[in-house]
Every structure is written in structure tokens, then in C-alpha cells.
Amino acid sequence: MAPKTTLNADNLAALGAERLADLLIEITKGNAGAKRRLRLELAGEAGTGDVAREIRKRLSAIARSRSFVDWQGRNAFAADLDMQRQAIVTHVGPTDPKAAFELMWQFVALANGVYKRCDDSTGRVQSVFHRACEDLIDLAEAFEPDPILLADLLLTALPDDDYGHYPALISGLAPMLGTEGLQHLRAGIAALDEDVSENYALHMALEEIADAEGDTDAYIAQQSDLARKSFRGAAEIAQRLLASGRLKEAWAAINAPDEDDRGWISYEWEATRVSVMQAMGQTDAARAFMWTCFARSLNADHLRAWLAGLPDFEDVAAEEQALEHAQSFASFTTALHFLMTWPAFAQAAVLITNRAAEIDGNHYELLGPASEALEEKYPLAATLLKRGLIDFALKNGRVKRYPHAARHLRECKNLAARIDDFAPFETHEAYVAGLRAAHGKKTSFWGPGM
Template sequence: MVVLQREDGLYKPAKNDRRVIGWSSAGAIYDDEVYGNRKDLTVRIALQEIANAQGDVDAYIAQQPEKARGAPMVAADIANRLVLAGRAEEALAALDEVETKGRQDVPFEWQLARVEALEALERNDEAQAFRWACFEQSLNDEHLRAYVRRLPDFDDIEAEERGFAFAQTFPDANRALYFFLCWPSSGEAAKLVTTRSAELDGDYYELMTPAAEVLSTKYPLAATIVLRSMIDFTLESGRSSRYKHTARHLAECRSLASQIDDFDTIRPHEAYVADLKREHGRKSGFWSLLG
């Protein structure tokens, strides 16, 4: 149920019930501020559909309130329509209505719309520079793929290697690991894991579980490090709901240990288990699952 509260003489949804659709220099933009009540929104959508059916870009844009045009997804939608209509300069202007300076959460769709507008204007060098800047900011693999595809032979290999080198030093090691899984490059993922093991967040089991699975085939040491990050997090934080999965991870570590000739800087399996028993021996709910 949406709760209404009185503000400036009007009843508006409570803050927790309001949906953010963008931002401006003054702060968040909420859908109820832009579209008004449900009846207004229904009429506006109907007029947009009519404009779509008639291929009337200007009529479609006219149905977007001024404030909504500062929302990145709305601006990207408008820009894409303008590019298709051969009005790329106007598309860039529409995109520039979004305040992106200093923001790390600019949607991929807005970035892609800007690239396509630049290419439509044959400003290809600018488009490539923007792709690379977006990649450096987000490590979105789609930006690097698009950048590499537009390079001549041999230059594309060099650019890929440069992208990998940048990802290896990206401030967020977990985001970098996700990038290497998406590419995919298990070798680079293993390199990242073994050199930045202390930065892995075992709470990200949605990332660490598939990472360990991918790495276990060729890189048992790296897979072990990933599994241990989840084991350590679960036991140190006392997440008993994860004990069953953690017991399975420890069994996987035991299986991988036979494939590892050199544990390098990490403790061998039996020593690691001994450390766990010393530090978490009282967590009987976990140890009872090991058999």
C-alpha cells in the first residue's frame, strides 16, 4: 500500500514509496513529480503510442515533461529516436540535458546512445575515446568489445591487452573479477585472484561461486582462494544459513588440494582446516555438516 503524506499543501507518496527515475543538480527526480497522477500518465502514454504509430518524433518528445528529459533513460530514448530520424546533433543535445559530471551510476543505455549519436555524425575518434572512458569508469565489457571491434588487425590485440592490464589494477577487485568472467578470460581471472586475494569479498557468493567453478578446471589454486573467501566470510560473520554451502566449499577445497603442487603464499589445505578449527571450533552447526 502506498502511504500518502502532506507536503507543501499537497498529498504525495511517502519517500520510501517514491520511485527515482533520474537525477538533477538539485537531487533525485521522482516519477510522481514528473508524471503526476495515474490518469495523467495513462493519457501521456496513449499520446506517445499515437506518435510512435505516426513516426512523429517531435510529438513523442513533446509528451515527455521537461523535468523527465533530465532522466538518463528518458534522454537516451529520445536520443535514439532522433538518431534514427537523422537528427544526431539534436540527439547529443538531448543527452546533454542529463547531469552526469562526477556520477558513477550513469546507465549503459545513456552511454550507448551517446556513442551512436557521435558515430552518426562521423565523429568516430570521439566515439572511441568515449567508449574507452566509459570502460575505465565501469569495466563494462561491452564498451571494450565495441572499442576493440573498430580497430584494425593487431591494434585490436594490443587494445585488449591494455584493457586487461587496466582491469588488473581497477580499484574494485571484485568488479574486475566479474569483468574477466564476462569476457571471458579465466587466465586473467586467476592472475587477479592470486595477486589480490585479500581484496575478495566472500559475501558476493553470486560472483564467487561461478568464479570458483570456472577456475577449478585449469587454476585449482585460484579456485581454492575464491572458495576460501566465502568460507572465511561465512564463519567469521556467523552466517549459519550458509553453513551447508560452506561445508561443500571446504570439501571442494580438499578435492582441489590434490591438484596443487605449490600453495605459494597461502596455507596448504590441512593447515588451513586446522586454523579454521582453532578459530571456529565452537561452531558445531558447521562442523557437524562435514561428516
């Protein structure tokens, strides 16, 4: 049985309602967020109408505010927003979905103003609005608004939507809009005195309407020549043509990007091209393209697809071929990431010892976990990665990394006992001596026992 001083529901309930009420009044002094929560709970006891009024008042206050929310106040502000969102869903939605829908629409309409006066570098505030959009769709399903009125709401909000919330709603609201609402929305957009090509939200809305109606040609009509020749745009168009069974057009669309100016190529484009080739019966060509894609990127998904199409027992030799290719891949970091995540630890250890000079200690998010994974069976490779992390931190004066670098050096000392031959690399003692000679004055790195 928990002690009576443990903070749990039973122990607090034993204090009695009057004592708890006094404590809440005392605790919430100076805490505006906590006070708003209590008011919402009290309004909930009074009925749905009172809760709706409290929420509406708070949303109006947020809309009127012009004060900037910096990083210090961001979390509290996001929590306040989310409290209002949850109150709409839990207190108003179950008994009055129409009022809840209207409140949630008012909530989502806050987004533009909120983003302009808030430091949301972590995306926490944005995530609240994304959940609100999902709630809005659920509430619309419960409320079943008139399709024309719903289309008019979207039509009013779309032109000034700087962040794309309303176009993204269209696919979720499509069942409630129906053919009538979607056609009304499209006609309304066409009637606006706006250049749709210059308005992201309206352009995206027309794409969403086309997809909701299954109108591939309408979707394609919204794409500029530049978009059609981009890898992302070509993939999006080809996917829709492929789904419509228009294979020749899909093949032309997926090959629209300039062959001589590819630069970085998206996986989405590559995977779509493979799908089109397979649908056209070009099995061998599709497999050859899978290997080409893997060979230039070391994307594991391409390799899995390539191996899956091989007869039994041939996949082992093919996998060895792929792992050998990774050993000589131009980017050491990309090769190491692939081998560690495939996983192929033995090959990763060979890569590290063969190309130790290419280790980039700035990639701590890769080298740290990789060194730990290799410690048991490949202590020399693990040591070289840790040395890379240490060297980078000290040579570049990354003081905040010194505690981690010191830990890595202690780990290297422990691993040294399990390494029979360091050649052609320095022994641990020689490595430490070199560090002292080059960085001996960096006292924040050197500590007791170092």
C-alpha cells in the same frame, strides 16, 4: 512396451470412459481449480457460448472477491487465472474472436484489483496478465474492432490504470486503431479532467501514441525538464531524433544530463551517445568515448565495440591493454565478473591471487561458479574463492550456507593435492586449523571427515 501401471494416455484410456469419469469425480473432490477445469471442458463440448458464460462467471467472481491471496495460495491462484486466459484463447477465440476479445478485455481489467489483494513478490501473477495483453492484441487482429470504439475502451480504462497495462497495449493495437483511432484517443485524453503529468498511465499513453504516429516532437513535448536531463530520458529522446535524421538536436539531447552530477551512468545512454557521434562522423571521438565508458564500468559490450573498430592484428594488443586495466579496477567483484565472463581465466587467476584480501564471500552467485571454472587450471585461485565463501558464512553465522561451506572445504582439500606452493597463503592444513580455532563450536558446520 510400458507396464500397464505406467501413467500414460493409452493405459488410462483402457480403463474406459465410465471408470475414468468416476475417478475424476473422486479426485476433484475438494479441489476447486480442478473442478473449474472440468466445467470448462464440459462447456467446450456444449459450444462456444457455454464456455464464454463459464469464463464470464469466473471472471466476475474474481472481480468481486476481497480475500487476500498470500504466498501459499499464489501459485494456485495464478494457475486459475491462466486457465481462464487459455480457455478464452483456445475455446472461444477460434470460432468467436469478438466474444474472445471482450472476455480478454474483461480479464485484463481484473489486474488492478488482483494486484491489490495478492502477494505477487515472484511476479507469477503479473506474468499471466502480460500474456493476456499479448493475447488481446492477437484477438484484436482477428476481430478488427471499430477504431473509435477501441479508442473509447482505452480511454475508459487508462485513467485508473495503476500498473501500466493499457498504455503498453497501444503500440500493439496501433494498426487496428489507425490514424483515426489514435487521434480520437489523444483528443479524449486532452479532454479529461486530469493532470496528465501526475497520471503515469495517461502520460505513458501519450508517449505511445506519439511513437505510433512517428511524431518525435509530440514525444519530446511529453518530457519534463527533469526527464530530459536524466540519462534514460536523454537517451530515449536522442534515439528518436537520431532515427529522424535530426543529428544536431540528437547531440544536444544526449548531452543534456549534468556533466558534473553523473553518478551511475546507464549503458543505454552511453551506447546512444556513441551512435549519435558515429552518425555525425565523429569516428575517433566515438572510439575514445567507448574506451572511457569501458574503463569506468568494465562493460564488455563497450570493449567489443571498441575492439571491432581496430585494424587487423591491433586488436590483440588492445585486448591485453583492456585486461590489464581490469586488474587494477577499483571494484574487485566487478573486475572478477568481467574477467570470468569475457572470458580471461588466466587474468582472473592473477587478480584473485594479487587481491585475495578483497574477496567478498557474500557474492556466492559469482564466486561459486568462478571457483568451479578455475579448478582445473588454476587450483590456487579456485581455493582462495572457496575460502572466501567459507569465511563469510562462518564469520557472519549464515547457518543456511553451512552445508555449502562444508562442501567447499572438502573441495579445497581435494585441490590442495594439486597445489605445489601455497605461498604467500596458508596451506590447507593451516587454514583448517585456523577455522577450528575460530569456529570449532559451530557443530552444524563440522561434520564427519572434516
